[in-house]
Amino acid sequence: MWRELALGLAGPLSPMRQAQPVGFRAGQAVTQREWRAEVAGWAAHFAAQPGADVALYFEDSLRAAAALFGAWHAGKTVWWPGDALPATAERLAAQGTHFAGDWPGGACARVAPQPEPEPEPEWQPLDAQAPALVVFTSGSTGEPVAITKRLHQLFDEVRALETCFGSRLEGARVVGTVSHQHIYGLLFRLLWPLAAGRPLVAERQAYLEDLTRLDARLALVASPAHLKRLDLPDLAGLPVRLAAVFSSGGPLPDDALAPCAEGLGQTPIEVYGSSETGGVAWRQRAPGADAQHPWRALPGVDWRIEDEQLALRSPQLGSLDWFLAADRVRAEGPGFVLLGRADRIVKIEEKRVSLAAIEQALLALGGVQELRLPLLPGRRQELGVVLVPTAEAWEAIETQGRAAWLAPRKRALEPLLEATVRPRRWRLVSELPVNAQGKTTQAALAALFDPMRPSARLLQREAQRACWAIEVEARHPGFDGHFPGHPVLPGVVQLDWAERFGREAFAHLQPAFAGLDQLKFQQVIPPGACVELELQCDEAGCVLRFVLRSARGPHASGKLRFAAAGEGA
Missing domain, CATH: 3.30.300.30 (ANL, C-terminal domain)
Structure with a gap:
């Protein structure tokens, strides 16, 4: 189906192909004929709408794919947001877009109007250079940045994925825990399955345990958020049916590798990329490997290092120019190691x-x-x-x-x-x-x-003296076990506060605890009290005097002694 995806839906289908499933919804097959009819309905709907732009947001992946291709065949540019939040809708409305899908309020089309039974439209090839898709990401200025993708960028990336991983997915249905409204989910859960002729599952799986009820060979499109929280006893029988597991959208924790290997029968294929760059590189780590394991570039992606940052050139960037990514890297073997982001995302x-x-x-x-x-x-x-x-x-x-x-x-x-x-x-x-x-x-x-640190306001600060107003919240963990029915703040917590705030206020306070002197506890401190903590630190940073008082009078006082490292009590 690659040529059909690249050209649109050009060409009639044989009766056998018409009956083949393009995907499954609620366990029931949705055939090519049914899906293409839905595309035709969306195409007619969008063609009747004024303007060049349409904003799509769907929970159902098959409906999303049908609306997407319907909009493209109607000559529309599709805005593809990652959420349906009010701020997102307002931003898109300001662009003059037409809305379709599962937007709040119900003032938009959710299901394509079904055309009367008639011969399938004569689909025209899609223009690979058309500005077909707009996705959003966040820029360093804080304003969301709209990124336009031409069709060839999407199709070239799908081709790279099939070249790299297609042989692993023979006979598999594509199912995901990630939303298709993000570029990763769009490519892996919608466009790649459609291009390769693999059926996709319409519903997003909220929990990996739900996959055990799908009686089929599966290709799982997941995220670190799900993979790092596996419930191993509930995954019985799943590993033998998983053709591959993909993970993207963020770093997969090192300690998630062993549970994945045990519960899923394999470690995930991690894919690195972004909305701006598309897919860049991949890796598959064995249990015990760490985050410094290098990445290998996907087919068609060239890379180099410029001032410790990753520079890229690939068809999915939409330009032959080098693109400077926001990630710091170092070369290792034929690949590279990620060292962290250079921007404020x-x-x-x-x-x-x-x-x-x-x-x-x-x-x-x-x-x-x-x-x-x-x-x-x-x-x-x-x-x-x-x-x-x-x-x-x-x-x-x-x-x-x-x-x-x-x-x-x-x-x-x-x-x-x-x-x-x-x-x-x-x-x-x-x-x-x-x-x-x-x-x-x-x-x-x-x-x-730190939960042991109370909410406090600095009232006064001098070189060797400081004073705070402290709210003693009833939920402070110091009250646990002291005492049931009559909670009081333990003296050790009060001493902790004295040292904790002392170190925040006096950078010259010596590091090693050396002892206590003149310690007094005059009144208990109950939950909800408002107390004042006064600290005085000597010039050498060796003596910290504290007083805790409130409107009821003094609660505690004393002197904490400190010394240089290795000289404590």
Whole structure:
């Protein structure tokens, strides 16, 4: 079917081909004849619409493919967004696009009108040079960037995939956990199966365990987000039916390789690329291999290194010029090793997130002097938000409360980010933490999100003295087990706060703990209390005096002693 895909749907089908499945929906075959009739319905629908552009968003992959080819045969440029969020719809509406598919509100066509039974249209070849598809990605300025793809770019990439991996997929149905609305899913779940004559499964699989109910040989198009969370007992019988497993959209963690080998019978074929570049390279690592394993270029892709960054040239770039990617690399053997991105785009759960766009949205509301967006480590990487409110904003926070002040800022991100990648952890600080060189490091920002660190506002800071207002939240883990029915904050937690904030405030504080003196605990600190922590550090950084007090009077005080490394108690 490659020639049919490259030329459109040119040429009649034999009766045998008409009955062949182009895919499966709810386990039932959708034949070539049925699918092409749906394409004809969409083509007629789009041809009747004014304008050159149409925005498509579908949950069903077969319907998406039919609408896509219908729009192309109607001479339309298809805008192919990665989501149907309100901000996305507004941006597309401003372009004057016609909407079709599963957009919220229901004011657009969802299913193609079925033409009356009649001979199939005489499909005309598609123009390979036509600006047929527009996908979105995030740019370093924070504004979404529309990337136009000509048909030959898409078809050339499909040809490269078939050349590289086609022999592995003989007799397989293509099924995916990723959305076809992203360029990776569009190529692997729609265009490549159509070009190669492999049936595709219309439904996206929410869980890999669902694949055990599909009684067929499968080619799995997955993402690291799913592959790193395998439930091995629920995958019984699946490995023998998997022809291949693909992973793209983000780095696959090293520790996911062994579970994949055990639960899926093989490690994934990882594909590296982007919306701008198309597919670039691939690798398949054995269990135990690390992230420094080199990548091999896909057929037709040339690469070189310019100032430590990857430069590319390939048919799917749409130009014979060299393209400078935003990734740092080093050569190794015939391939290259990725060393991290050079721009301000991060990937969370395989979704591209522009830090600049988030910053702009938060700063636009006012009340913020500075902000940082650290990536927080863990089983599920997530984005944190560190805000430095203005003096007026602090007054509002004290009046209306932290949650009420943050609410509109969280709402401002809803149109920009899908729910799975929105920041859930926020910190309000009086100033950004800095090291001895005056730099705010990622480690220092991540430390603000340590669950043992309370929410605090710096009230006063001098060279050897600092004072904070601390909200003692009831959910602070220090209350766990102290004591059921009558929670109080343990003294060891209060000492931790003294040292923790001391190190944030006084870069010259010596590293090694050397002892305690004059320790007193006068009153317990219950959940919900508002206390003031005052610290004084001597010039040598060896003595840190602390006092915890509230409107009820003093709670604790003492002196912590520190020494140079290797000189502790």
